Amino acid sequence: MNFKGKLAQLYPGMKDVEEDTEATKKIKESDSAPEQIQEKSEKNVSFWKRIAGVGLLITVFKCCIKGLTDTIVISVRDMNPIVLLFFRSIIIFSLIIPMGLAKDHPPFPTGQSLQDRLLLVFRSIIGLLQVIANFYALQQMPLGVVKMIISTKPVFTIIFARVFLKEKSDFLDGISILLLMGGVVTVIQPWDLQSADSDSGYSEHFLLATVLLFLSTGMASNIGIILRKLRGMSVLSLNSSRETIYIMMTFFAIFSFGFELFMPTWKERLMILSLGVCGLLTSSLNIIALKVEEASKVALVDRCSSIIIGFLIQILVFNELPSNITWIGVGLVMCAILIIGGKKIWKSKSKSKQKKKVSNEGENPA
Numbered sequence: 001m002n003f004k005g006k007l008a009q010l011y012p013g014m015k016d017v018e019e020d021t022e023a024t025k026k027i028k029e030s031d032s033a034p035e036q037i038q039e040k041s042e043k044n045v046s047f048w049k050r051i052a053g054v055g056l057l058i059t060v061f062k063c064c065i066k067g068l069t070d071t072i073v074i075s076v077r078d079m080n081p082i083v084l085l086f087f088r089s090i091i092i093f094s095l096i097i098p099m100g101l102a103k104d105h106p107p108f109p110t111g112q113s114l115q116d117r118l119l120l121v122f123r124s125i126i127g128l129l130q131v132i133a134n135f136y137a138l139q140q141m142p143l144g145v146v147k148m149i150i151s152t153k154p155v156f157t158i159i160f161a162r163v164f165l166k167e168k169s170d171f172l173d174g175i176s177i178l179l180l181m182g183g184v185v186t187v188i189q190p191w192d193l194q195s196a197d198s199d200s201g202y203s204e205h206f207l208l209a210t211v212l213l214f215l216s217t218g219m220a221s222n223i224g225i226i227l228r229k230l231r232g233m234s235v236l237s238l239n240s241s242r243e244t245i246y247i248m249m250t251f252f253a254i255f256s257f258g259f260e261l262f263m264p265t266w267k268e269r270l271m272i273l274s275l276g277v278c279g280l281l282t283s284s285l286n287i288i289a290l291k292v293e294e295a296s297k298v299a300l301v302d303r304c305s306s307i308i309i310g311f312l313i314q315i316l317v318f319n320e321l322p323s324n325i326t327w328i329g330v331g332l333v334m335c336a337i338l339i340i341g342g343k344k345i346w347k348s349k350s351k352s353k354q355k356k357k358v359s360n361e362g363e364n365p366a
Contacts, residue, residue: 053293054292054293055288055289055290055292055293055294055297055298056289056293056297056298056301058285058288058289058292058293059285059286059289059293059298059301059302059305060301060305061285062281062282062285062286062289062302063302063305063306063309064309065278065281065282065285066278066282066306066309067143067306067309067310067312067313068274068278069275069278069279069282070138070143070146070310070313071143071313071317072271072272072274072275072278073134073135073138073139073275074138074139074143074318075271076268076271076272077139079264079268080259080260081132081135081136081139082132082250082253082254082259083250083254083259083260083261084135084272084275085128085131085132085135085246085250086246086247086250086251086254087264087272087275087276088272088275088276088279089243089246089247089250089276090247090276091272091273091275091276091277092239092243092276092279092280093240093243093244093247095276095277095280096236096239096240096243096280097240099236100236100237100240103234103236105234105236105237105240106237106240107237107240107241107244108120108237108241109233109237116229116230119226119229119230120230120238120241120242121245122222122226123222123223123226123227123242124241124242124244124245124246125245125249126216126219126220126222126223127220127223127242127246128245128246128249128250129216129219129220130216130217130219130220130223131246132216133209133212133213133215133216133217134146134150134213134216136209136212136213137149137206137209137210137212137213139203139209140202140203140205140206140208140209141202141203141206141209141210142202142314142318142320142322143310143311143313143314143318144187144307144310144311144314144322144326144330145187145188145326146213146310147306147307147309147310147311148183148184148187148307148329148330148333149184149188149210149213149214149217150213150217150303150306151180151184151303151306151307151333151337152180152181152184152214152217153217153218153220153221153299153303154176154180154221154299154303154336154337154340155176155177155180155181156217156218156221157221158173158176158177160221160222172339172340172343173340173343175336175339176336176339176340176343177336179332179333179335179336179339180332180333180336180337182329182332183328183329183330183331183332183333183336184329184333185329186325186326186328186329186332187325187326187329187330187333188210189325190207224290224295224299227286227287227290228290228295231290231291235284235287235288238287239280239283239284239287242283294345294348297341297345299341299344300337300338300340300341300342300344300345303337303341304334304337304338307330307333307334307337311330
């Protein structure tokens, strides 16, 4: 018999004390377990993800790169948008696949549900239509006007949420829709088509490009929701699956409608290569920003930065000065974007406060 056993025979109360101390140790360990798990999870998160506002900084940087891609598209104005997208997708696909093979990130990972696969295909199709309409619009109208039309995406989101999800729309939604649509109509000026000449950056088919861009923007309003649902997938898988669909559909369109595939010059090859690299960067940065930041904040910064950068490039690079009426439309659209973004941020904060309140009441019941 050891020393502790003899003491237990002489003093029986010591056994109960030891049992109590062991029980209290277990209780303390169980109480501190969630804190330890939280500390481990915080340590596992990358350092750059813990930087305040890193998702918003990534969004602004993405908008700057997107402005460069828009400049390239405008510079190759004579190339068919579908052919240009076909070349761009091949370049992006050639860059993504080696990285995906090295890290074992296929376009459609095994074990994925049928619903997620269909969402990937649907996201790629509507993204393809939006990119084609965007390329065509950039060749038909000034860059700032294109950014203004794309900024109407919240209008379609509000309408779709009202029609399909039966969500209630309040007074601020109506005001923001009126401001957005009024600002875009003021910029386009459909009542003064004679002033839309080549000197001001407009081409003869700019009205058709406007309609196509409106329709594609409405459909593309669902891309952000799909990306939030598929945020568990890697950036390589999301990009490679998209470019796979892009190449298949653009090749089918070129083969069916007989679009001319010509050999570009060395200057055009470098521009197309830059277009592919910048396109890969912008899509990757957009996915990363949505993974580390709330979608409402990313959308607000994205739309405001895109409009500002678009008009700066239009003025400084292409020497196309907007009229006074255009600036009024820009002001209306910016006000609407701030109203919509501010409302979404306020709603997300109020929901988080309510969740914390409910959790605190559950932990400390009366």
